[in-house]
Amino acid sequence: RRRWLAHALPLPKPPGTPVVTETTATSITIIWDSGNPEPVSHYIIQYRAKSPESKFETVESITTTRYSIGGLSSNTDYEIRVSAYNTIGQGPPSEPVEARTGEQAPASPPPKDSLAFGNVVKNNRLAIGNVCFQSLQD
Secondary structure: OOOOOOOOOOOOOOOOOOEEEEEOOOOEEEEOOOOOOOOOOEEEEEEEEOOOOOOOEEEEEEOOOEEEEOOOOOOOEEEEEEEEEOOOOEOOOOOOEEEEOOOOOOOOOOOOOOEEEEEEEEOOEEEEEEEEOOOOOO
16 A cells, blocks of 8 residues: 655745845846745835825746846835745735935936027028037136
C-alpha cells in the first residue's frame, strides 16, 4: 500500500521592505529582497501619491526584484509596497517605503548671444530682412 505525503505550498511571505535606489522627476526605482524560501512566480507593486484621496495603482507580473515606476508626478511623495505571488495566490504586502520624486528641470532660456529673424518696418512699408543681436558684454 502506498502513502503519499502532500506538501501544501503556503501563500508567499511579505517581501522585504523596498529600498529606493534612484529617483528622477517622473520615476522611482526600487529593489527588494524576496523574503521567501519557496519559489515565487512574480511580484506585484502597488504605489500611490501620499494624499488622503489617492488610491493604489498596481503593476503586475514583475519577475525581478528591481523595478522602475515611471509616469509619476514631479516633486511628489509616494508610498510603495510589494507583494509576492505563487501558485496558491498573492501574499501580504511588504512594509511600505516612502519616496519623493525630484523637481522638473526648468526650460532653458535662449542663449544670450543669438541671431533673431524678424520684419523691419521702414517708411510705413514692410521690409523682410534679418536683424542680428549681439551681446555688448564680453
